[in-house]
Structures are given as C-alpha cells and as structure tokens.
Amino acid sequence: MSQRRGPVIRYGYGVGGALLLMLAGCAGDPPKPAPTVTPEQVRTHADKAFEKLKQEEQSRSADPTVPRY
Numbered sequence: 001m002s003q004r005r006g007p008v009i010r011y012g013y014g015v016g017g018a019l020l021l022m023l024a025g026c027a028g029d030p031p032k033p034a035p036t037v038t039p040e041q042v043r044t045h046a047d048k049a050f051e052k053l054k055q056e057e058q059s060r061s062a063d064p065t066v067p068r069y
Helices: 002-028 039-062
Strands: none
Touching: none
C-alpha cells in the first residue's frame, strides 16, 4: 500500500505547486482601470453612426437594383 502512496504524494505536490504559481501570477499584475467614456463621447459616436446610416439609406434609395426588405 505504501508503494501507491508515493506517486499520489508527488502528484499532490505538483498540483499544489501549480496552484501556487497561478496564484502568484494573478497577484503580480494589478487590475487595469476601465477606460472612462464621457457622455459627450457617446453622443459624438452616436451622431456619426446615425449620419453614416442616413447616407447608406440615401444611397440605397438612389439604387433601384438593390431589393428592399
């Protein structure tokens, strides 16, 4: 029975060592703060997207070969 315990203990040391390395790796880098987006940036992006959508719709209505949905 003691012969089977040797590989189990070595396996346990290996798993424990891997867990310690993973823990140390995760704790090494501080989390980066999320970029802050101002309401003005959101509004500007939305306005640009809306203008692009309007241009696409105008070009579709000018091209009769494209089927409408």
